[in-house]
Amino acid sequence: MPEEDPTAPPARLSAPSNDGSGPLGDVGGDEARPVRPAGPSTKAALLVLGITLVVFVGGFVALALGPSTVPLHIANTVHSAPGSPLRAIPASSELHPMVLGGQPPSDILAALALPAGSTSVPGSLEDHGVELYDYSLGFRVPASQADVVAFFRDELKADGWQQISSGPRSDGPGIEILGQHGAVDGNLWEVGVVVSATQFTSSTVAGGDVTPFTVELYIYSLNG
Numbered sequence: 324m325p326e327e328d329p330t331a332p333p334a335r336l337s338a339p340s341n342d343g344s345g346p347l348g349d350v351g352g353d354e355a356r357p358v359r360p361a362g363p364s365t366k367a368a369l370l371v372l373g374i375t376l377v378v379f380v381g382g383f384v385a386l387a388l389g390p391s392t393v394p395l396h397i398a399n400t401v402h403s404a405p406g407s408p409l410r411a412i413p414a415s416s417e418l419h420p421m422v423l424g425g426q427p428p429s430d431i432l433a434a435l436a437l438p439a440g441s442t443s444v445p446g447s448l449e450d451h452g453v454e455l456y457d458y459s460l461g462f463r464v465p466a467s468q469a470d471v472v473a474f475f476r477d478e479l480k481a482d483g484w485q486q487i488s489s490g491p492r493s494d495g496p497g498i499e500i501l502g503q504h505g506a507v508d509g510n511l512w513e514v515g516v517v518v519s520a521t522q523f524t525s526s527t528v529a530g531g532d533v534t535p536f537t538v539e540l541y542i543y544s545l546n547g
Contacts, residue, residue: 401436404481408470411436426456434482459539468521475500513543
């Protein structure tokens with residue numbers, strides 16, 4: 324056995340090969356190297372970003388447009404109640420001066436009819452000054468008082484109003500018909516129609532008789 328030269332430098336170890344087969348293959352292979360965890364997929368990150376942008380833009384557009392303002396349907400035609408002495412016409416357009424702040428709701432207006440030939444009296448819109456809605460509007464129609472009273476008695480019932488009372492007013496002249504009707508907003512509405520005595524004038528068409536009447540609408544109770 325040859326003697327080792329004490330003055331010779333120590334032998335250098337060979338670096339391990341990539342396949343772990345070198346002199347230190349048992350300790351210097353890939354198994355000894357720390358493995359870096361894989362990062363998130365670029366495609367997944369882009370997908371999340373795209374979804375976020377869509378949601379943001381959609382919310383911005385919805386905010387800009389504001390809430391839906393689809394109006395409720397208002398009936399354009401009405402049918403005269405059986406036995407009514409006068410022909411019925413939709414009241415929604417004639418009662419338009421009474422619509423303030425979205426009240427009365429459209430389903431209440433759609434449930435009202437006026438006798439054909441009715442015209443509103445200019446300047447007759449009146450606010451009765453209560454906290455809830457309470458307005459009235461005056462009309463004139465070429466018909467007798469008896470026919471106008473019979474018309475509203477029959478027509479309110481045919482249009483779904485519950486008749487509360489009908490007869491001479493206790494606090495003034497005329498005949499009053501009262502009815503109640505629930506609305507889609509949950510409130511209970513009341514209508515009061517006061518039919519005054521027929522006025523006879525020589526300049527009036529249809530026999531010289533004109534009957535004034537007043538339609539008053541108000542909230543009777545909130546949320547039924």
